[in-house]
Amino acid sequence: MKHTSYNAAILIALTTLLATHQAQAKTEHFTLTGKTTYGEEGIFFKTSKGDVALNLYTLPEGVVNSLHKYNLNKGACIVVNSDSGFLQEDGGGGSGIHSIKNCNKTSKKK
Numbered sequence: 001m002k003h004t005s006y007n008a009a010i011l012i013a014l015t016t017l018l019a020t021h022q023a024q025a026k027t028e029h030f031t032l033t034g035k036t037t038y039g040e041e042g043i044f045f046k047t048s049k050g051d052v053a054l055n056l057y058t059l060p061e062g063v064v065n066s067l068h069k070y071n072l073n074k075g076a077c078i079v080v081n082s083d084s085g086f087l088q089e090d091g092g093g094g095s096g097i098h099s100i101k102n103c104n105k106t107s108k109k110k
Helices: 002-023 061-069
Strands: 026-031 042-047 050-055 077-082 097-102
Touching: 026 042, 061 097
Parallel strands: none
Antiparallel strands: 026 077, 042 050, 077 097
């Protein structure tokens, strides 16, 4: 009986660890290679690692409202915090994006 509860405790601990690891946000740095453009329903980024189209209706409202504060022109460095990565968000429309802002002057581009 003790072995069963011990095994159950290990299983619960491993499951919790795995869930916590998957829930962590990913932070990435990009250099914009073209001007960010706004369409009727989307926002389009040209980055050093690829182009990304995000749906303005699926992006969190706080992200959309904050975009106008930042320099999103060609050559700007941006830092993106998201669930699965900025380039992967293209398929999800942007619902997993937590923030998009300019890099700090001390941040290193990756």
